[in-house]
Amino acid sequence: MREIQLQLSQTQKVRLQKALEHLESLSSKVNSDASVTIADSIPVNHEDGVLKGHGTADLEGEVVATLCGVVERVNKLVYVRTLRSRYKPEVGDIVIGRVIEVAQKRWRLDINYSQNAYLMLSAMNMPDGVQRRRTALDELNMRCIFEEADVICAEVRGFQQDGLHLQARSQKYGKLSTGQLITVTPYLVKRQKQHFHHLEQYGIDLIIGCNGFIWVGEHVEVRDDMVEDQVSQSDPQVLIPNKNSVSLEEQEKNYTALETRKHICRAANAVRVLSTLGFIITLEIIKGVIDLSLSMNLDIHDMLGSEFCVLVAEKEAERRSSNKKKR
Amino acid sequence: MEMDRPDGRSPNQLRPLACSRSVLHRAHGSATWAQGETKVLAAVYGPKAGTKKNENPEKASIEIIWKPNTGHIGQADREHEMILKKTFESICIRTIYPNTTTSIVVQVVHDDGALLPCAINAACAALVDAGIPLRHLAVAICCSVTDNNCIILDPSKQEEEKAKAFAYLVFPNTTVSVVPEKSLQAGSDPMAHGIITSVTHGAMSVDDYLHCLERGRATTQRLSEFLRKNMEPKSTREASKAG
Numbered sequence: 001m002r003e004i005q006l007q008l009s010q011t012q013k014v015r016l017q018k019a020l021e022h023l024e025s026l027s028s029k030v031n032s033d034a035s036v037t038i039a040d041s042i043p044v045n046h047e048d049g050v051l052k053g054h055g056t057a058d059l060e061g062e063v064v065a066t067l068c069g070v071v072e073r074v075n076k077l078v079y080v081r082t083l084r085s086r087y088k089p090e091v092g093d094i095v096i097g098r099v100i101e102v103a104q105k106r107w108r109l110d111i112n113y114s115q116n117a118y119l120m121l122s123a124m125n126m127p128d129g130v131q132r133r134r135t136a137l138d139e140l141n142m143r144c145i146f147e148e149a150d151v152i153c154a155e156v157r158g159f160q161q162d163g164l165h166l167q168a169r170s171q172k173y174g175k176l177s178t179g180q181l182i183t184v185t186p187y188l189v190k191r192q193k194q195h196f197h198h199l200e201q202y203g204i205d206l207i208i209g210c211n212g213f214i215w216v217g218e219h220v221e222v223r224d225d226m227v228e229d230q231v232s233q234s235d236p237q238v239l240i241p242n243k244n245s246v247s248l249e250e251q252e253k254n255y256t257a258l259e260t261r262k263h264i265c266r267a268a269n270a271v272r273v274l275s276t277l278g279f280i281i282t283l284e285i286i287k288g289v290i291d292l293s294l295s296m297n298l299d300i301h302d303m304l305g306s307e308f309c310v311l312v313a314e315k316e317a318e319r320r321s322s323n324k325k326k327r
Numbered sequence: 328m329e330m331d332r333p334d335g336r337s338p339n340q341l342r343p344l345a346c347s348r349s350v351l352h353r354a355h356g357s358a359t360w361a362q363g364e365t366k367v368l369a370a371v372y373g374p375k376a377g378t379k380k381n382e383n384p385e386k387a388s389i390e391i392i393w394k395p396n397t398g399h400i401g402q403a404d405r406e407h408e409m410i411l412k413k414t415f416e417s418i419c420i421r422t423i424y425p426n427t428t429t430s431i432v433v434q435v436v437h438d439d440g441a442l443l444p445c446a447i448n449a450a451c452a453a454l455v456d457a458g459i460p461l462r463h464l465a466v467a468i469c470c471s472v473t474d475n476n477c478i479i480l481d482p483s484k485q486e487e488e489k490a491k492a493f494a495y496l497v498f499p500n501t502t503v504s505v506v507p508e509k510s511l512q513a514g515s516d517p518m519a520h521g522i523i524t525s526v527t528h529g530a531m532s533v534d535d536y537l538h539c540l541e542r543g544r545a546t547t548q549r550l551s552e553f554l555r556k557n558m559e560p561k562s563t564r565e566a567s568k569a570g
Contacts, residue, residue, distance in 0.1 A: 037555050038455065039463035039500055055460060057420065066420060066460035068558045082458045086355060114427065115376040163376070 006276065006306045019313040026320050036065045036080060044078060053079025087112050087186035087211040089164055093156040094195040096181065096209035097166070099146050105139055107146055109154075112186065112211045115163050119146075119154055123167040125174075151176045153207055153215065171222045172196055178256055179205070179217020180268040184275035186212035190282075197283045202263035202290070208281060216267045218256050262300065266290055269303040273312055288319070332486065338479045341468075341546065346448075346557050348456045354432075356457025360449035362481060364439035369449040371457040373429030386421035388428050393446075396435040407433075407443060414447060414497055414524045420460050429459060440484040441469035443495045443526065448550075455558060463499035465523055466550045470494050470539035472531045478538050480546060492529030494536065496543040498522055500551040 008016060036042065041062045044050050052058060055067035056078060065071070069082040089095065089111070097109030097117060107119045121134050121142060146152060153173050154166040168174055189210055197206040198219060207215040270289040274281055289312055293303050302308060336342070342363030351357035354370035361367075374387060382388040391408045393400070415431065431453065433446050444467035451465045471482040471493035479486065487493055499521060522540070531539075 037464070037558050038461050057460075057462070066462065067458060068455050084349070084456070085458050114374045114424075 006309055008306045008310070012306050012310045016310045016313055019310070019317045022317040023313075023320060026317070026324060036071050037068045038065055040065050042071055042078060042080075048076060051077045053077045055080030055082070083187065084185070085187055086114070089113060089117075089156045089211070090191075091156055091158050093191070093210040094153065094207070095156060095166065095211045096151060096153050096176070096207060096213035096215050097211075098181075099148050099150045099152060102142055102146070102148065105134070105142075107142070107152075109152060109166065111164075111166075112183070112213060113164065117154075117156075117164040117166050118162070119152065119166045119168060123157065123165065123169065125169055125171070146175055151181050151215065153209070176207070176215050176217055178254075179215055179264055182214045182216065182268055182271045182275070184212050184214060184271065184281060186210070188212070188275060188278070188281050189214075190280055192282070194283075199263075199267070199287070202267070203260050204263050204267055206267065206283065206286065208283075214271050214281065216264050216271065218260055218264065265300050266293060266303070269293075269300060273303060273309055277309060277313055277316075279316060285316070288315070332479065334483065338477060339542065339546070341481045341549070342483070344550075344553055346452055346553070348452055348557070354453075354457075356453045356455070356459070358449050358452035358456055359436070360445055360452060362441055362445050362448075363483065364437055365441055365445045366436040367442070367446045367449040368434045368436055369446065369453040370432045370434075371429065371450075371453045371459065372432070373457070373459070374424045374427035375430070376427060378426055378428055382428075384426045387419065387424040387426075388421075389415050389419060390428050390430045391415070391450075392430065392432045394432065394434045396438060407446070410443065410524065410526055411447065411450060414465060415450065415454070417523055418451070418461050418463065418465050418499075419454070420462055423460055438484065440482050440487045441495075443467070444469045444497070447497055447524075452554070452557070464551070464554055465497050466500050466547045466554070467495065467497040467524075468543045468546055468550065470496065470543050472529075472535050472539070476535065478535065478542055480542060490529070492527065492531035492535075494525060494527040494531075494539050494543075496522065496540065497524035498544055498547045500547065500554065 041059075041064050042056065044063045046061075050063065052063055055065060055069060057064050057066050063078060065080050067080045067082050069080045072079055072081050095111045095117070097111040099107050100110050100116065101108040105121045107121075109117045109119055111117045121138065124145070126132070126134075126138070127145060152168065153176055154168040155173060157165045157167040159165070189208055189212055191210060192208075195208050195210070197208070198204075199206060203219050205215070205217050205219050207217075209215070267286065267290055270286050270293070271281060273289060274285060279285060292312065292315060293308065298308060332338070342365075345361040346358060348358045349356075350359055350368070351370050354372055356371040357369065359366060359368045378384050378388045379390070389412055391411045393404045393408045393411070395401075395404055411431070411433065419429070431450050433450055435442065435446070447465055447467035451461075454461060455464070468480060469482060469487075470478055470480055471487060471490035472478055473486075473490050482490060482493065527536070
């Protein structure tokens with residue numbers, strides 16, 4: 001999660017400072033009374049049965065904070081939310097992970113959490129789409145499906161005894177190829193209704209993983225399983241594609257157009273700029289940054305320069321102030 | 328008794344403090360802490376799954392790696408590791424993440440006296456940066472007794488070498504209630520808060536030791552204020568930026 005090192009000139013520093021201050025003044029007033037350091041006692045109305053949530057502890061009847069952060073209250077629950085917290089998986093989260101090991105009947109993935117997550121062979125759709133028991137042969141051929149260092153998109157299934165389990169039971173999950181994986185700090189990604197986005201005008205797919213991994217890649221048509229069954233007549237048991245001899249025709253078919261690649265790089269750089277500035281990553285803001293860079297006819301690598309970062313900050317300040325005036 | 332310290336400080340005066348957090352990108356939490364010339368960098372990784380063989384799996388275990396600025400890791404470094412481990416085991420709430428290991432790596436950048444307290448402060452700031460729940464913050468101070476039985480705080484390396492004896496003391500931080508009226512009460516009874524760690528070198532009388540304790544505890548107020556100011560502004564600024 002290395003941030004871009006910005007070399008700002010004096011005027012740029014001043015402008016950036018101004019834009020950030022503007023944003024601060026616009027934001028709903030963060031109650032400074034609510035920010036708390038470790039071992040501070042939290043004011044609580046003792047008559048209500050208060051539930052002590054994460055980041056709190058009971059000390060002689062006083063509710064005391066164990067983390068530095070902001071106190072949040074939801075009905076009777078009181079908890080402390082840290083601002084730079086690590087990713088905490090919840091059931092149903094869309095995450096993107098990288099395979100680190102192929103184990104017996106499962107893959108182990110790194111999802112930027114304190115433990116590694118497991119994707120069971122049985123929690124995945126078979127490539128030929130048939131629903132059947134996984135045989136020993138399937139286990140031996142696991143490496144044909146995913147290998148080490150592959151990037152996978154999956155959904156959190158839950159915490160089982162041996163760790164965190166994922167599932168990839170839909171065509172929209174699975175191996176991701178032809179694109180870029182960008183890591184940002186997890187708190188910049190908030191849980192939303194849609195995490196899979198398709199930018200039609202650029203022909204790219206954008207997957208915003210809740211664990212701070214963001215995938216920008218070439219658009220892949222989500223194929224229907226039923227149609228696939230009729231088309232493929234090959235033996236469903238044996239699936240051993242020979243990777244070494246990818247024929248020339250296949251290579252040509254898989255070739256990604258230069259325009260698409262440029263769009264992928266542009267979107268990826270947009271995400272990098274946003275993560276350096278510390279803004280929350282959503283589809284609208286990414287689109288806004290891409291449009292801004294295209295309207296200025298900026299070269300892709302110039303997007304990581306200091307001038308563009310300052311412009312993005314200023315534009316965001318304008319956008320938020322105009323949003324506030326509309327309300 | 329008037330004391331002439333080489334750098335002109337009064338006996339109760341600390342060296343200028345500097346603390347910065349989130350200095351390392353790949354560590355889960357990191358902090359540097361400088362007291363005058365002494366500078367230490369601490370990084371926290373964790374909690375990671377699994378504990379070592381002779382550790383209790385029902386509790387979180389803490390692993391300290393001490394890296395000296397020059398030379399190979401020797402016995403003194405192992406001793407520092409053990410002291411830090413015991414200190415942080417009493418601060419962290421170990422029942423929250425059972426069967427996990429949290430690693431704290433301490434790298435000495437420059438040693439100019441009061442190294443262990445500086446390391447403890449740095450590691451504590453790094454733990455806060457990593458978001459690991461703690462019972463209270465550890466505030467560490469070094470008191471030394473000179474030849475003419477004068478007690479000075481935060482000695483530099485020269486003063487430490489000339490001193491008759493010195494003690495590293497670690498106290499829990501003073502609490503400030505979010506409700507302003509209560510904080511007036513908090514400062515009134517400092518003795519009630521307790522002590523976490525005390526490491527002494529050399530021979531000193533019992534009275535001297537008790538004086539050291541008093542002086543040390545009195546300074547924890549100042550250090551706690553510094554820590555609090557350090558942790559707060561960044562949090563509110565980040566929250567508003569993120570929107």
